[in-house]
Each structure stands twice: as C-alpha cells, then as structure tokens.
Amino acid sequence: MKFAVIVFPGSNCDVDMFHAIKDALGEEVEYVWHSADNLDEYDGILLPGGFSYGDYLRCGAIARFSNVMAEVVKAAEAGKPVLGVCNGFQILLEAGLLPGAMRRNDGLKFICRNVELQVANNETMFTTSYEANETITVPIAHGEGNYYCDEATLAELKENKQIVFTYAGTNPNGSLEDIAGITNKQGNVLGMMPHPERAVDELLGSTDGLKIFQSIVKNWRETHVVTA
Numbered sequence: 001m002k003f004a005v006i007v008f009p010g011s012n013c014d015v016d017m018f019h020a021i022k023d024a025l026g027e028e029v030e031y032v033w034h035s036a037d038n039l040d041e042y043d044g045i046l047l048p049g050g051f052s053y054g055d056y057l058r059c060g061a062i063a064r065f066s067n068v069m070a071e072v073v074k075a076a077e078a079g080k081p082v083l084g085v086c087n088g089f090q091i092l093l094e095a096g097l098l099p100g101a102m103r104r105n106d107g108l109k110f111i112c113r114n115v116e117l118q119v120a121n122n123e124t125m126f127t128t129s130y131e132a133n134e135t136i137t138v139p140i141a142h143g144e145g146n147y148y149c150d151e152a153t154l155a156e157l158k159e160n161k162q163i164v165f166t167y168a169g170t171n172p173n174g175s176l177e178d179i180a181g182i183t184n185k186q187g188n189v190l191g192m193m194p195h196p197e198r199a200v201d202e203l204l205g206s207t208d209g210l211k212i213f214q215s216i217v218k219n220w221r222e223t224h225v226v227t228a
C-alpha cells in the first residue's frame with residue numbers, strides 16, 4: 001500500500017507521519033507538496049499536523065485552498081482512506097470533507113500532553129484492529145481542538161456512528177460530547193485531534209496509535225488484489 005503525506009507550508013508533523021508509515025508500519029510512503037495536482041498513484045492520503053500558513057485566519061482556513069486539496073477531495077470521493085491529524089483534521093473541516101468546526105481550546109491555552117481516548121467505533125476502516133470501547137493513550141498538541149457542530153449534525157454523527165474517538169476522563173479542550181475524532185458519512189475520511197503517529201513506538205511512551213495505520217492496511221488489503 002502506498003501512502004502520501006501531504007506537506008503544507010508550516011506542516012511540522014509530516015516527518016513523524018512519514019516515520020510512522022515507513023519504519024513502524026513498514027509500508028511505502030512519499031512526501032507530496034501542497035502544489036501537487038495528481039494523487040492517483042497513492043492508495044491512502046495523510047494530512048499531518050502543524051501550523052499550515054501560520055494558523056492565520058483560522059487553523060486550516062488557508063491550506064484548504066491549496067492546489068492539492070481538489071485531489072484530496074477526489075481521493076475521498078473515490079473511497080480511498082484519508083486521515084487528517086490535528087491540523088490535518090482542521091483542514092478537512094475547513095474543506096467541508098468533515099462536518100462541524102474547530103474552536104479555540106477552553107482556557108485558550110495550547111495543550112501538549114498524553115490523553116486517554118475511548119475507541120467509540122471499532123468498525124471503521126481505521127479502527128478494526130482495536131477492541132470495542134478500548135481505552136488508548138495518545139498525545140495531543142493543539143490550541144484549537146474544541147470541536148463543535150450544531151444539534152442536527154450531532155444527531156447525524158451519532159446516527160451514522162461517525163464519532164470514532166472520544167476523550168476518556170478529562171476533556172482537555174471543551175469539545176462537544178468529548179469528541180476527539182470523527183469520520184465522514186461514508187467512513188473513509190477520518191479527522192482526529194490526537195496524534196497517532198506520535199504513539200507508534202515504546203520509546204515514544206505508547207504504541208497505541210499504530211493500530212490505526214494497521215487497520216487501514218488490513219482493510220485495504222482485504223478489498224484489493226495485491227499482485228506484488
């Protein structure tokens with residue numbers, strides 16, 4: 001399986017994402033600059049965290065106009081797995097690939113620490129390697145992770161089981177219903193504020209993030225004929 005890590009001016013978790021795929025997962029991965037106009041050769045698209053365009057206007061608000069985003073939309077519509085982490089999640093929201101919006105954290109502070117998450121849905125292509133309701137430890141690092149959507153959208157998220165990760169225990173940022181990660185209705189686009197790419201090695205303090213990447217590969221292999 002071949003992954004693209006999309007790099008925007010100001011991305012800073014692209015190298016960690018690349019490392020997670022290449023070294024921890026053992027799959028093929030390439031960096032793709034935001035000006036790219038074709039993602040056809042990639043099976044999975046990864047939008048890493050960081051401070052794209054300096055977080056000006058709102059986090060992700062400028063990056064969503066990047067050339068590559070039309071291709072990310074195309075990949076999403078084709079059913080390819082698209083994962084946005086932290087700033088990547090914010091960009092997916094701004095691009096309309098996921099519903100809702102991000103607000104500044106309650107308390108207005110940037111928070112960088114491990115949090116406990118509950119796997120609220122282990123039946124997505126990103127989470128089948130987890131147990132139902134498993135509690136995992138993954139770091140967060142953001143100033144704008146306070147997820148919000150209107151009541152109708154929340155009802156739809158629940159109805160379609162689009163809420164995939166919730167904060168277990170203390171909610172670090174004030175997000176609605178403790179939401180830490182959601183998918184689109186089709187289930188092939190996942191946005192999450194915690195950083196699974198920073199939890200792929202015991203040296204980093206947790207390997208709990210690895211199962212997301214393993215789930216993607218497992219589900220992709222089960223639906224594609226691999227010839228090489």
Ligand SMILES: NC(=O)CC[C@H](N)C(=O)O
Pocket residue numbers: 013048049050051052055059085086087088110141142143144145
């Ligand atoms: N680590 C990140 O991706 C941070 C995202 C964004 N810059 C924020 O502070 O919310």
